[in-house]
Amino acid sequence: MTDSSNGAGRFAPSPTGEFHVGNLRTAMLAWLFARSSGRGFLLRVEDLDRVRAGSEEIQREDLAAVGVTFDPPLLRQSEEQGRYAEALQSLDRRGLLYECFCSRKEIAAAIEEAASAPNGGPGAHAPALYPGTCRDLSASERERRRERLAEQGRRPALRIAADVRTWAVDDELCGRTETPVDDFVVQRNDGAFAYNLVSVVDDAFTGVDQVVRGDDLLDSAGRQAWLAGVLGLPVPSYAHVPLALNAEGRRLAKRDGAVTLRQLSERLGSTEAVVGLILDSLQLPGGPRTLEQALDVFTPSRVPREPWVFTA
Template sequence: MLDSAGRFAPSPSGDLHIGNVRTGILAYLWARGTGRGFRWRIEDLDRVSPGAAERQLEEFRALGLEIDGPIVRQTQRIEHYAAACARLDEQGLVYECYCSRKDIQSAPSAPHAPPGAYPGTCRDLAEDERIAARARLERAGRAPALRLRTTTAQRPVVDEVLGTLTAHIDDVVLRRGDGVWAYNLAVVVDDAAMGIDQVVRGDDLASSAPRQALLCDLLGLPVPAYAHVPLVLNPAGARLAKRDGAVTLEQLRAQRFDVWAWMGESLGFGRWMDLDDALASFDPAGIRREATVFDPPPLTPAETEPPANRR
């Protein structure tokens, strides 16, 4: 499988917490255990915290993870997303959407669609209606989004952890009204270009897999194998966040927290000593299937300062 790979693709919105790190390590172990390369993508189309991307990369390399191929930044690939959107447009599958988030939330849901799904408000507008809506947005200093005219409401995907995934597929956004290319399109285009045929990520993204598989089909791109792994939660059962306490690698190391030992135990393999130990004992079939609860140590005053202010 020399031409196939797994990947980790963090958003550089800040330092990674222990749950993010665990998912990235799982992606690495899964890739190496199946003879794949391991690649890294910086998903910097949206929120970016200065220096975060570099710190994230340094932390993983400090753990011993070896990254194959060049580091990919999404902000350097804008023309590829535009080209993919143009291919969809040639098939008659792209239309302008003039709705605000409030418009969508207040609109009646389409039949058989979950609450909050886009009901297709702008899908079949007449040209004069589009002209009027476009002018209304322009007066408000806004621009229309671009949406996919979906051809099916279902596209089942087989997941190595969760089994068969089905989720309602609405007319997903391809480009936002602020001109930023949307996650679902960008990730599909990037994975194909990077030779990614295995995607290991948190199970909060499981509902995205059918949408992305459909986009792969429409663009003539291969659909990767998916494995959505359980999240790390705080003691209240909510998604782990930095406000919960010492959760970043830097904070935990300052408290002499044994990251590798916790990783192995949280996944059901017992205490790991290091990366080599993890590679030797990792087996996807043995992963604990339920979410892990992490009770972070309290932050010290020094750890509450931004990384740029620490010496």
């Protein structure tokens, strides 16, 4: 874990390919939030899911090129699975987990049915939430479904039985925000530990007490803060920053053309020009051209609240 007595922030990419400028902007903001508050800043490689060979190295090179520096330790989730298993066992011993036998198609149908219930079922006002289909199955029904899955070479996922419907977090940019909490998956049916569980465990283990990330993950904050409390772990502070969008107002992606650091460096003439472009989007006083210069004038309260529409 980190030795910083002032806590730490982090950046936690998945090594699935090159960053685009929106990813780099979020990393730079997370770095500015952490460094401006005297915190350490850590890199976590979220490599439990899809991994593209060589991506981690390319991503780390890009981060270094734009001035994002990290403190030890470097954490790779693929090397930490014993810790996740311990957290899962802790929840299981307390009777907080149950098997989920639903396919994605069955979950979608159950959500749609709950949303159309005349009295407003569990999914009526939050159509993306799991409506608890497998929570109250009898022991015999669980065994029957378990056997049926085993015949197909499959296994059930594990969900946590939430005792709340919503949970509020105080976000530095979004204010007090209440988000839904459903019986979310903590271990997938392929045996992989799920995002919300590993994120909470990793933040606590490495001393991360400040989470700065894209506002597309704001809905995860309530689940993670609630789960941290259930596990007896500290809850970090949150700041969810606006994303980069394309000219049509959709989330920026590599299909939008020249959006990676290499592509833009070639188009604009240098990496420094790309850094300047990103810093311009933060509307910092004095027009800093490097991340170190930006740190001298950075104030979290002045971070733009609107998405960055990228048109370069």
